[in-house]
């Protein structure tokens with residue numbers, strides 16, 4: 013006989029050939045490969061971008077909170093109605109005297125008046141500007157609200173006694189005050205007030221002060237209806253004493269109904285916002301995972317079509333000695349490589365977005381390595397899984413059937 | 420018998436159906452080393468089915484297929500694939516070239532499932548392409564090749580790995596008569612160089628140019644005469660004696676001396 017024992021003959025396929033055949037199979041169908049991989053790319057890019065952006069925002073917020081210090085307190089009457097719910101008249105002075113730990117305490121009083129540029133401008137146009145009053149005892153207001161003057165100056169002992177006003181940034185904007193040249197005035201419910209200063213914008217904390225026009229309480233009392241009960245008290249406490257002080261404030265601010273008093277830490281709001289950001293990011297990432305899964309289904313779909321289209325190729329390979337396993341491995345590897353290509357493209361896009369965002373916001377870019385590896389692992393797993401069924405179908409094709417010319 | 424590379428013993432093949440379709444009926448056929456055999460018959464007579472049996476692409480319903488003297492039809496997939504890859508070469512009517520690969524790369528797939536390294540595969544592929552007269556087309560993709568050239572690439576691929584036998588199913592079915600003649604010429608040349616080749620065709624004229632002709636009709640081998648003076652009208656399937664011995668119409672021509680004229 014010519015050959016050795018034919019029953020002992022076995023086909024062999026080198027691993028490098030399995031991979032290079034898969035790559036060949038994909039590169040010879042470039043457009044289809046690109047479109048199919050896109051679903052995976054978008055899913056993974058989203059996963060990474062969402063995480064990167066969220067982390068950058070959080071790092072920034074944390075830096076802001078750290079810069080602010082977490083030692084501010086914000087005291088309000090609470091939500092109840094009637095006298096019971098009011099803070100004590102001049103409660104800020106009371107707090108300052110009785111609680112040694114409070115470093116700065118300042119109150120604002122609500123003034124029932126409307127501000128506009130002059131009497132010719134209808135009130136509606138300057139809607140949204142609120143008027144608040146300040147006592148001579150609380151001239152250090154800017155400390156506990158962490159504010160600063162953009163131009164002009166803040167109130168002093170003289171200015172609170174005369175019709176003069178300090179504006180929040182938004183209020184100044186609405187009232188058309190851009191500088192103090194020529195001593196501009198605004199009209200508050202019929203009386204002209206000299207603008208003596210404009211504050212810098214409050215970016216994160218106490219943003220409602222942006223819309224406020226601050227006048228002296230003495231003047232307010234004389235001209236308008238003004239209660240002696242503050243609408244808000246701002247205080248600053250050394251962080252280590254914060255919890256303790258926080259507990260004793262209500263009894264001092266409103267002995268009649270301490271339960272009504274609301275004492276909050278403004279930075280808490282930021283921390284809550286962080287948690288919300290985090291939750292929102294998780295929801296978006298869940299959506300990205302769904303996109304990823306849909307991408308995987310797309311791959312499975314294309315691979316099934318590919319098996320049908322490439323019936324002849326499968327038959328040829330079987331005639332060249334490919335075993336069922338060789339055929340199956342070809343399709344599984346092809347599907348996995350396809351998915352991984354999508355994954356790598358997604359990583360590139362996602363990381364670019366993270367860097368782009370960081371640059372735009374002037375943050376430091378944070379690469380979310382954890383989600384990056386999750387994304388790639390998911391692409392790998394999805395690709396292999398998506399290839400299973402098509403590979404099984406391909407390996408089950410009867411060789412004689414596969415080489416037969418299509419009817 | 421000592422140099423039989425391929426043998427069918429009492430091979431029948433039926434496809435499921437009601438009633439089952441019996442496509443091959445108790446076929447006995449022996450192909451010896453160095454032979455060039457044409458299997459000829461009208462469309463639907465069972466030629467492709469027969470070739471699938473010979474090539475271990477399908478299993479007979481009954482009977483035995485022997486390659487290199489061993490019965491292979493009971494083998495499991497890995498062994499059967501091994502036999503196909505190592506001992507058989509296939510050429511198909513529709514070429515079955517991979518469109519993304521160059522001629523050399525396509526031919527090189529002939530050794531892919533041998534575990535041969537890429538470099539060695541390519542070297543062997545270039546050599547085979549030279550043999551079939553395509554030394555100047557090594558890097559062309561199939562899309563740039565003519566039908567005849569494509570079939571030459573497919574033949575080169577079938578020759579890789581030195582198969583015991585090359586099985587060609589209507590290799591000229593998609594080619595014009597001029598190109599058909601060239602491919603037949605190539606088969607004759609390769610056979611002279613020692614290759615054992617079985618070629619299926621429905622073209623009687625083409626078959627006549629082959630040293631040995633096996634005629635098939637309705638799944639049975641006709642006990643015919645020399646196809647050179649064969650007249651299809653002479654044949655009545657009922658006459659066929661499908662007894663115990665192999666019955667074939669054979670033309671054991673002295674290698675090539677009478678046939679080359681017919682081929683060109």
Ligand SMILES: Nc1ncnc2c1ncn2[C@@H]1O[C@H](COP(=O)(O)OP(=O)(O)O)[C@@H](O)[C@H]1O
Pocket residue numbers: 434435440442460461462463464465466467468469
């Ligand atoms: N998989 C199959 N199932 C059912 N019938 C088949 C199958 N393959 C071939 N046949 C039938 O077997 C007969 C012979 O087919 P085939 O061997 O392809 O003939 P040829 O190659 O001589 O044209 C035809 O009638 C064909 O319809």
Ligand SMILES: [Mg+2]
Pocket residue numbers: 466467468588589
């Ligand atoms: Mg056929």
